[in-house]
Every structure is written in C-alpha cells, then in structure tokens.
Amino acid sequence: MKDNREDQAQGIWCREADAGPGATSEAEIRTLVHAFYSRIREDAELGPIFNGEIGDWDTHLAKMCDFWSSVMLTTGRYKGQPMRAHLKLKQVTPKHFDRWLTLFRQTAEEVCAPETAERFIEKAARIAESLQLDMFFKPAQADPARRAGCC
Ligand code: HEM
Numbered sequence: 001m002k003d004n005r006e007d008q009a010q011g012i013w014c015r016e017a018d019a020g021p022g023a024t025s026e027a028e029i030r031t032l033v034h035a036f037y038s039r040i041r042e043d044a045e046l047g048p049i050f051n052g053e054i055g056d057w058d059t060h061l062a063k064m065c066d067f068w069s070s071v072m073l074t075t076g077r078y079k080g081q082p083m084r085a086h087l088k089l090k091q092v093t094p095k096h097f098d099r100w101l102t103l104f105r106q107t108a109e110e111v112c113a114p115e116t117a118e119r120f121i122e123k124a125a126r127i128a129e130s131l132q133l134d135m136f137f138k139p140a141q142a143d144p145a146r147r148a149g150c151c
Contacts, residue, residue: 022115029068032120033061036107045099049091071123086131094136097128 037057040046054060063080070078086092104124108117 022113022119024072024112024116024120026065026069026073028112028116029072030065032107032111033064033068035111036104037061037064039103039107040100043099043103046096046103049089049096053089068120071127072120082127082131083134086135089135092135094132097132101125101128 037050037060040050041057063078066077067080067082069075101121101124105117105121108120108124111117112120
C-alpha cells in the first residue's frame with residue numbers, strides 16, 4: 001500500500017476521485033456533519049470533551065464540512081492540520097475513538113444511502129486509525145516530555 005503520510009501532513013487525505021454509486025454531494029455532507037455533531041454534543045462520553053474544547057460551533061461545523069468535502073469530493077477546500085489539532089487533546093483515549101466511530105456510523109446510515117454511508121465510514125475509520133497512530137503509538141511525538149529516558 002502507498003505510504004500517504006506525506007500527503008496527510010499537508011492536509012491531503014484522499015487522492016481518489018469519488019463518482020458513481022455511493023457518491024455524495026455538498027448538501028449531503030452538510031446534513032451529515034450537522035447531524036453527527038448534534039449527536040456528539042449530547043453524548044455522555046464525547047459531549048464534555050467537544051463542548052470543553054470548541055468555543056465557536058459554527059466555525060467548527062463549517063471547517064468539518066470543508067474537511068469532508070475535501071475527503072469525499074476532492075475539492076481541496078480543507079487546509080488544516082488534523083494531526084496537530086488532536087495531539088493536544090490529552091484526555092482522549094482509544095475508547096473515545098470507538099465511540100466517535102459508532103456515532104459516525106449511526107449518523108451516516110441514517111443520512112445516506114447504504115453505499116454512500118459505507119464510503120464515509122470507511123474513510124472515517126482510516127483517518128481515525130491514522131490519528132490514533134500518532135496520538136497513542138508514537139509517545140515521543142505525542143508528548144515530547146516522554147522523550148527523556150527513551151531511545
Ligand atoms: C475521539 C475522537 C475525536 C475527538 C475527541 C476529536 C476532537 C476534536 C476537537 C476537540 C477538535 C477541535 C480542535 C480545535 O479546534 O482546536 C477537532 C478538530 C478536528 N477533528 Fe476531531 N476528534 C476526534 C476524531 C476525529 C476523526 C476520526 C476525524 C476524521 C475522520 C476528525 C477530524 C477533525 C478535523 C478535520 C478537525 C479540524 C482540525 C483543524 O483544522 O483545526 N476528528 N477534533
């Protein structure tokens with residue numbers, strides 16, 4: 001499999017064009033993103049984390065629509081650095097990622113046709129795995145203080 005971490009460091013998460021069965025649209029992305037974060041905000045496990053970190057929800061939702069537009073429609077609208085945004089979340093554990101993916105799956109299956117939902121879920125799972133690799137399995141990078149005494 002091609003190593004795409006260089007792309008990801010530049011905010012490019014997907015180079016495949018999405019068309020045909022399972023394709024989505026900007027309108028569907030917006031519906032999915034808004035429904036997903038409404039659910040997140042009310043969730044007992046994830047709500048306190050997101051509500052504690054995000055002050056301006058309108059800006060976050062707009063950013064997440066850009067992100068999914070870049071991932072699913074390759075529009076290149078998202079220019080951020082997801083790795084950096086997540087590395088600073090010290091309270092987050094792999095269990096939170098499981099919950100995030102469960103809620104994302106539920107929402108995608110409600111909002112989208114089955115083939116489209118699968119495409120979203122597959123991309124989300126791949127990105128979640130990549131984020132977790134950096135957050136939990138590269139301790140020196142996740143927390144430079146831990147470098148002391150190591151290698
Ligand atoms: C337990 C899992 C997760 C938690 C708790 C979490 C939490 C957060 C929080 C609090 C922010 C806002 C950071 C800030 O504005 O400073 C954020 C941003 C973001 N998250 Fe997550 N996230 C999770 C999983 C994911 C996953 C799986 C994806 C992608 C599929 C994702 C994509 C993003 C993106 C693109 C941003 C915007 C980063 C930026 O450019 O500022 N997150 N996340």
